[in-house]
Amino acid sequence: xxxxxxxxxxxxxxxxxxxxxxxxxxxxxxxxxxxxxxxxxxxxxxxxxxxxxxxxxxxxxxxxxxxxxxxxxxxxxxxxxxxxxxxxxxxxxxxxxxxxxxxxxxxxxxxxxxxxxxxxxxxxxxxxxxxxxxxxxxxxxxxxxxxxxxxxxxxxxxxxxxxxxxxxxxxxxxxxxxxxxxxxxxxxxxxxxxxxxxxxxxxxxxxxxxxxxxxxxxxxxxxxxxxxxxxxxxxxxxxxxxxxxxxxxxxxxxxxxxxxxxxxxxxxxxxxxxxxxxxxxxxxxxxxxxxxxxxxxxxxxxxxxxxxxxxxxxxxxxxxxxxxxxxxxxxxxxxxxxxxxxxxxxxxxxxxxxxxxxxxxxxxxxxxxxxxxxxxxxxxxxxxxxxxxxxxxxxxxxxxxxxxxxxxxxxxxxxxxxxxxxxxxxxxxxxxxxxxxxxxxxxxxxxxxxxxxxxxxxxxxxxxxxxxxxxxxxxxxxxxxxxxxxx
Ligand code: FAD
Ligand code: 2HG
Ligand code: ZN
Numbered sequence: 001x002x003x004x005x006x007x008x009x010x011x012x013x014x015x016x017x018x019x020x021x022x023x024x025x026x027x028x029x030x031x032x033x034x035x036x037x038x039x040x041x042x043x044x045x046x047x048x049x050x051x052x053x054x055x056x057x058x059x060x061x062x063x064x065x066x067x068x069x070x071x072x073x074x075x076x077x078x079x080x081x082x083x084x085x086x087x088x089x090x091x092x093x094x095x096x097x098x099x100x101x102x103x104x105x106x107x108x109x110x111x112x113x114x115x116x117x118x119x120x121x122x123x124x125x126x127x128x129x130x131x132x133x134x135x136x137x138x139x140x141x142x143x144x145x146x147x148x149x150x151x152x153x154x155x156x157x158x159x160x161x162x163x164x165x166x167x168x169x170x171x172x173x174x175x176x177x178x179x180x181x182x183x184x185x186x187x188x189x190x191x192x193x194x195x196x197x198x199x200x201x202x203x204x205x206x207x208x209x210x211x212x213x214x215x216x217x218x219x220x221x222x223x224x225x226x227x228x229x230x231x232x233x234x235x236x237x238x239x240x241x242x243x244x245x246x247x248x249x250x251x252x253x254x255x256x257x258x259x260x261x262x263x264x265x266x267x268x269x270x271x272x273x274x275x276x277x278x279x280x281x282x283x284x285x286x287x288x289x290x291x292x293x294x295x296x297x298x299x300x301x302x303x304x305x306x307x308x309x310x311x312x313x314x315x316x317x318x319x320x321x322x323x324x325x326x327x328x329x330x331x332x333x334x335x336x337x338x339x340x341x342x343x344x345x346x347x348x349x350x351x352x353x354x355x356x357x358x359x360x361x362x363x364x365x366x367x368x369x370x371x372x373x374x375x376x377x378x379x380x381x382x383x384x385x386x387x388x389x390x391x392x393x394x395x396x397x398x399x400x401x402x403x404x405x406x407x408x409x410x411x412x413x414x415x416x417x418x419x420x421x422x423x424x425x426x427x428x429x430x431x432x433x434x435x436x437x438x439x440x441x442x443x444x445x446x447x448x449x450x451x452x453x454x455x456x457x458x459x460x461x462x463x464x465x466x467x468x469x470x471x472x473x474x475x476x477x478x479x480x481x482x483x484x485x486x487x
Contacts, residue, residue, distance in 0.1 A: 016057040016101040021078055025060055025104075028070035033110070035059040044105050047096055048089050048152075049355060052448065054097035056083070056105045063110040065185060065193060065224040071106065072222065073191025081481050082106050082189075084218035086129065086160030089152040091362060092447025094164070094217045094483050103481075108159050111224060114138050122230040123182060123199040128159025128223050135228065144230035147174035151348040159223050165215035167443035169347075172399040173266040173303070174231065176443065177214060183227040184210045189220075189474040199227045212469065217445045218480040220473045234266075234303035238311035239340035242319060243294035243329040247373040247398075250298055253322055254369065254399055257300065260318050264311065267301035268399030270372075275350045275395040278408075282356040283349040286342075289332045298398075299347045301340075350395050354408060357391070359415050361422045362449075363405040363429045367438035372398055379405060379432040386428055387421065389413070402442040405429060426453060433457075446484050455486045 026034055035041050041059045046052070057080075062068045075082050081103040085095040097103040108129035115125040119142050126135050132153040139146040148161060150168035160166070162184065167176045174180065183198040196210055213220055244250050250270050257265050273295055279286050302311045315333060322328040334340035354360050367375045376394060383390055389410030396403040407425065409418035430440045430453060440457055441450055455463070463486070470477070470485055 017080070017104075021074070021080065022058060024074055025058065025071060028074070029060055029062050029067050033061045033063060033067065035061065041105075044085060044088065044107060045097070047091075047093060049091065049360075051359075052093035052096040053099075054083075054103075055099055055101035056097045057102055059105045059107055061107045061110045065111070065187065068106070068108075068111070068187045068222050068224055069191045069193050071104075072187050072189060075104065075478055076190045076476060079476055079478065080104060081478050082222075083480055084108065084159070084163070084222050086157030086163070087131065087152065087155040089156040090160060090164060090447060091364070091444045092441075092449040094445055094447030094480070095160070096448070098482055106222065108157065108222070108224070111159075112157075115225065117142055117144075117230075118199065119144060119230075121199055124228045124230055125197060125199075125225060126158045126228060127225045128157060128162070130158045132156050132158060132161060139230050140233060143233055145233045146180070146228055147231055148177060148180055151351055158226055158228070162214050162223050162226055163217050164443070164445040167397060167400065167402065169267050169269060169301075169397065171397060171402075172268055173263055178211065180229050181210065181214060181226050182229060184213060184223050185225040186213050186221045186223050189476065189479050193224075194221075197225060197227050212473075215445070217447060217484050219470060219484045220479060222479075232305040234305050235307055236302075236304045236309045236311045237340065238302045238315045239334040239343050240298075240300045240315050240319065240331055241289050241334075241343045241346070242298045242300060242331040243290055243292075244296040244298060244327070245294075245329060247296060247376050249322075249327045250296060250398060251369065251372055252327055253298065256322065257318050261302055261314060264302045264304050264309070264314070265300070265399070266303045267299060269299040269347050269396065270398035270403070271297050271299070271347060271350065271395035272393070273297075274391060275393050276346060278353040278357060278393060279346050279349040282353040283345065286345055286349060289343065289346075290330050292330070294329050297346075299343060347395070350393065350404075354393055354406060357408040359409055359419050360393070361407045361418070361425055362444075363407075363426065363433075363440070364402070364442050364444045365405055365429070365433045365438055365440060366400065366402045366442035367433060367436040369399065369401040371436040371438070372401065372403065375403070375432060375436050375438070376405075378435070379429050382428050382432055383407070383425070386425060397443075400442070401438075426450075427456070430457060448483055451482075451484055452486050 044059045083097045085107045111127045112129035117124045186194045391408040393406040
């Protein structure tokens with residue numbers, strides 16, 4: 001903020017930006033591109049969970065790359081911090097401005113055109129503000145699949161997916177957002193536009209710069225468009241819900257099904273009984289598909305594009321042996337699309353269901369797949385020593401080695417007391433993650449919530465390189481300050 005002159009007239013609406021600056025922003029994005037009324041700005045100033053809140057000098061909604069460029073050039077010149085926002089579904093506070101009221105929120109929800117679909121090249125060019133579900137639908141209309149899929153797909157955006165290198169429920173087969181992207185367009189913090197929209201599967205011309213911006217959580221520049229990879233649309237699908245005695249049994253079944261089904265194994269999601277209980281308690285229309293409760297469950301999906309694939313028979317064969325030897329306790333196979341959707345709702349509803357149980361402390365961790373049972377054992381034991389009565393909501397993309405090792409407060413404890421323990425508890429969990437050479441953020445990013453934690457788990461050299469890259473691309477540190485990098 002140093003370069004904002006102290007004796008400028010403050011904008012009466014925002015009180016934190018000089019009037020001449022908000023006038024210039026209005027000139028760039030037009031009347032529709034600015035929100036100042038508290039009723040309009042409120043959804044941009046609180047995150048999906050209600051865990052983070054912020055204030056903003058303005059909410060700015062550019063409708064083109066040129067407008068993003070104009071706004072960033074001005075903010076760079078004036079030293080105004082910019083918090084880029086997509087669908088605001090992030091879970092680490094990355095899209096929230098701070099409490100100063102001096103930052104602007106740059107929402108990309110008007111930058112939402114699909115620029116091009118090339119079915120022969122299997123690519124789609126989407127602007128950053130496109131909702132993920134709209135991109136999936138556009139691909140489906142031309143008989144193709146855009147495979148990124150997650151519970152927030154009706155609200156999250158391609159820009160947010162790129163900025164967080166999102167994962168989701170089909171990473172096992174198709175990879176995460178980094179693997180699904182061939183090129184990007186980025187507006188640098190000083191307003192220059194890098195057009196890296198190349199739809200090439202082979203391009204070895206030096207450093208692959210797109211990977212710097214993918215996963216950078218708005219801290220290096222604003223991603224405005226991307227060339228995304230498309231795949232053949234699956235024509236066959238089988239979905240099974242299996243009950244298991246333990247995480248060890250889940251990993252045995254994973255090895256078995258990987259060998260039997262190869263790349264057809266698309267989703268392999270673990271959930272504890274506590275996770276299912278929350279869904280059954282809070283999500284309308286959800287029922288337990290089994291007569292008895294069991295300690296653990298797997299949601300398994302096979303897909304194929306071959307018209308001759310008999311996936312139902314394949315999954316039945318795959319489950320038969322484990323059912324006979326007690327590694328699987330019970331199993332249900334969806335008879336049609338409606339039953340498959342109902343089974344998926346049991347898994348996808350966990351995040352929302354947990355919100356109804358009061359504040360949660362989230363740990364989005366990864367370890368090698370083989371270490372999942374050991375991690376769950378050790379981390380659960382460490383936690384129950386720390387807070388008696390804590391409720392562990394453990395679930396996730398176990399085929400990727402990624403667990404959402406989430407905690408809900410003991411029912412009789414105070415919200416504030418529980419929240420105050422997040423740092424101490426995080427360290428207990430993350431120290432176990434480190435023992436298994438895992439990561440403290442598998443898919444949601446660092447945002448505000450984990451940026452200080454990385455000091456303990458990344459080497460000094462790695463942190464130094466990250467800071468150097470930030471300094472090079474964003475020397476005035478206007479892009480999403482207080483996120484990703486530790487103080
Ligand atoms: P936002 O929340 O708006 O922003 C996230 C970060 O990206 C912020 O740091 C922001 O500054 C930055 N950003 C946004 N757009 C841009 C841009 N164009 N250029 C530069 N930076 C930008 N995540 C998963 O990975 N897997 C899941 O399975 C999953 N499931 C979820 C289920 C639910 C119910 C919910 C609520 C969330 C889930 N998420 C999941 C988390 C979240 O949806 C993803 O992180 C998603 O990618 C965020 O997209 P967004 O558009 O909402 O981004
Ligand atoms: C999921 O896999 C999401 O459901 C959300 O990544 C996880 O809410 C969470 O912690
Ligand atoms: Zn997830």
